[in-house]
Amino acid sequence: MIFGYSIMITLFVGGLTFLGFIAALVIGGNTAQLICDVIYNRILPVVIYISTSTVLFGLLSMYLAGEMALTSSGKKASKSEGKR
Numbered sequence: 001m002i003f004g005y006s007i008m009i010t011l012f013v014g015g016l017t018f019l020g021f022i023a024a025l026v027i028g029g030n031t032a033q034l035i036c037d038v039i040y041n042r043i044l045p046v047v048i049y050i051s052t053s054t055v056l057f058g059l060l061s062m063y064l065a066g067e068m069a070l071t072s073s074g075k076k077a078s079k080s081e082g083k084r
Contacts, residue, residue: 006051
């Protein structure tokens with residue numbers, strides 16, 4: 001659950017930074033340069049640090065709880081197997 005929420009927050013903040021860059025592209029000029037500088041130099045390093053640590057914390061808690069959701073199993077169930 002922690003892993004899922006951290007991924008969701010990371011994707012949301014990544015989308016917000018994308019929208020910031022799009023807004024800077026539309027605005028143009030020196031204002032756009034300032035917007036891009038603030039996003040790239042101040043916001044993105046913090047977002048990367050926080051998202052990496054929350055995803056690692058979520059993965060660690062998931063594996064400590066015994067959930068192996070991100071591993072591949074050797075046996076794959078077929079669609080017709082459940083209809084016997």
